[in-house]
Amino acid sequence: MTLYFLDFFLLTVGLYALIAKRHIVKKILGVAIMEYAVNFFLILIGFKKAGIAPILTKDMDIATFIQTAVDPLPQALVLTSIVIGLGTLALMVSIAIRLYERYGTFDMHEINRLKG
Amino acid sequence: METVIILHILLVFMIIGSIITVEIKNMLSAVIAMGAVGFVLSVAFLFLGAPDIAITQIIVEILSLIILIRATINVDNVAIEKKEEIIFSNRTTLIFIGVILVFAWYAFHSLPPFGDPSMRVSQFYLTHGLREVGATNFVTSVILDFRAYDTFGEAMVLFTSISGAFAILRRWKKEQHKDFLRIDREH
């Protein structure tokens, strides 16, 4: 239970960086940290006590494997979510670079002031 | 039992790393600190019995580090931090986060305890996976057969974000092709 709470604390650290920080790259880093926290939470809920990876090897028999294997569904969700995070990161960095070209600064407040 | 202790240590390290990422002045070291948090996360995935996810996390971590360093290496990454933060927005966000954390503390009590997931649906994947799909890596059989439509949607997400990034990065004809790096040297 404390693992879930600490992981949610990690999410709020990312949330703080996202909202309170003015530097655009800091906001992007905040988003990345939030993605880590959510992916970690999804894998945590799928873990089974003394569980093994859900990959069958030749020397395992199927019955014990089914009892001890960890939950494969959250891992499928996390694989998708990691690559979604990469996609959004690529889009964010390209917008940040073009913003820097246009305004000459990464500071969100400065940009709001210049935008008028 | 010791995996729980190890996971606690790794998680505390990740929290410290992310606080460093948020608070440090130099942008490049912030990106490196975030990279460290990502690598510790992929080690934690190994302890949680998810080798697929650990490999993907390390590889995607390297690529996002390359992209992020690209965005921060040649820009004025220290100048921003000189100005002081606006106290008001930090304080309200901290209060808002504190309220959510208190509410979350009670909510996490009624989640099933760590270590015994209610595998109501995924037990079917483990029992029928080998016979009906034939793949011995059950995560891949879930990704590409039981929920292939999800992975199709996800490939389209990557396709959209790359094509969107191309749309944003395209040059307008009337704009001369000034090289991004050269702008800074002129400053």
Added chain:
Amino acid sequence: MKMDKHTGMTLIVKMITRVTVGFMLVFGGYIVLFGHITPGGGFPGGVMIALAYILITLAYGREFVEHKVSGVTASIVDDLGALLFWTMGIIGLYVGGRYFFNFLGKGEPFNLFSAGTIIINNIAITLKVGMSLYAIFLALAILQRVVTEEEPKEDEK
């Protein structure tokens, strides 16, 4: 392989990349093809292959890789990979009446062709993920612009 000295990084980096790129491509290929037997799959394998190309581009400079895999061919292969994955869904709909129906034979577990359409889906994802990330790396890191129309080949550097 024209080895002009001034583009790209120092000699040491070039030597090391010449050794490691081979391992990365082989390991990436292994992860993709055996994705349904051992850990791995389309995504990590594809990104690994993209990283191999990115390593060459970083070490040897853009011109060296330009005639091998230019930005335009990378995005075409990316579209073809997405199209291949799309047709797998439609063939499943046509053959089995259900979208993404696994219509190929299952084979027996531990050898290569054991999971029907999973292998083809894996290859489609690899093409798509690998080439699109390589193309976005080129656009973001090296060219600062997207190779859309064929401008005159003036040298950026």
Added chain:
Amino acid sequence: MDILLPFFVAIPVFSAIFMLIVGKWEKRIFPRVWSIITTASLVVLLIIIYNKGTIVHEVGGWKPPYGIVLIKDNLSMLMLIIVNVVAFLTIIYSFSYITRYEDYLRFFSLFMLMLAGMNGVVLSGDLFNLFVFLEIASIASYALVGYGVGAEELEASFKYLILGVLASTLILFGIGMVYSVTGSVNMADIARFLINHPGNRAVLMATGLFLLGFGLKAGLVPFHAWLPDAHPSAPAPISAMLSGVLIKVLGIYALIRVSYHIIGITPLVSQIFIVIGCLSMVVGALMGFGQDDIKRLFAFSSISQMGYVMVGIGLGTPLGIIGALFHLLNHAGFKSLLFLSSGAIEGETGTRKLSLLGGLREKMPITSTSSVVGALSISGVPPFNGFWSKLIILLAALKAGNIPVAAILVFTAFLTLSYYLRFQKNAIFGEVRKKVEGAREAPIPMVAPLVLFAVFCLFAGIFNNSIITNIIMPAQEILLDQQAYIMSILGSM
């Protein structure tokens, strides 16, 4: 018949990819014509499956709780009609609007992917699948908002992107909590589990996270920061799609589906809906008052109209939900009309400022008459459709005995009427100003959709009971009947 459901996602995706491949050789005419063919075929597909009742398609051939299921019930039928018809008319509009940008290819390809994402969200019967397609539609709309690559377009799309990714992360955390408690990701399976195991604090927190995430995507008041900035800088067809369709499908529809069909509506949640609805109505209307830029004015009025819908949903009575869903349909009609006409006006006169516009009636007759029809119907003037849906919501509030809400409804109606009258007085009537001298009527592909939307606003107003009985009423019945939803997918309680 259920073979046709996946084509709602497959056709736009194929056209987006094929467009990019062919785009290497032909960039000007092909993308525009190809998008019109795609959206036309989607509308034809819509007509085919229109009155076929509930269709369920199990993807991959796996039984529902184990595989992903696509479901078309009457509620998603209503949303499909809104999405595909507005997209078809917007594509016709952007046939000639797009000429001001120099790269047509990426615009139409991203538009098709946004369409595929929205169709995927509406059809999906699986919570994580809804998240993935929500992600596709959102990322396509982030890039499209910043398509102009100008200074403030990029700033607006970055702010929209940051808040959108925040919303998606919270939604994914909520999905993780719901999965941990119920052990399944299929919507009907979760609903069945939660009926047998009610009152779980983790599910309550997950509802809060969903409310935060989907509320942010819907641009409701506490988290509306991105909407007024995203609209003025987005191209006109995109802001028409954004406010006419996207915030409805990704925000309101997802909120309705999650709260009514999955977690089961509780008095607390419907009370929160009503409070958020009233807040959005009042704040949207008040901030819309002083706006000089017509697109910002329309953006704030979108927030307040979404507040109407949330109040209708929050009341929970059959009449309230009928009013809300009918207002959803009407709002898609007249808001897209207003945004498209603002694009035409900006195209011809070069400005969106009310202080510089005037006397458009002589120079652009058709555009001004259709935008007058739009302005009248959004402010609820009798013959048009806005009047009927606002009236139904007002009656539902009165019947539910909720007098303060009814008072706020009437107050907002007057506010909306006043600032739309100001819009008409400044922009349409009055003497012709300097800026408007050179304006002449917008080209045919831009004017035809405006006329069609205006005709819809009129006919939906006149024949409102026929629209209500065969589109809105069935959607309302399925919405209030969670058991029927579960039975249609899982076949057993």
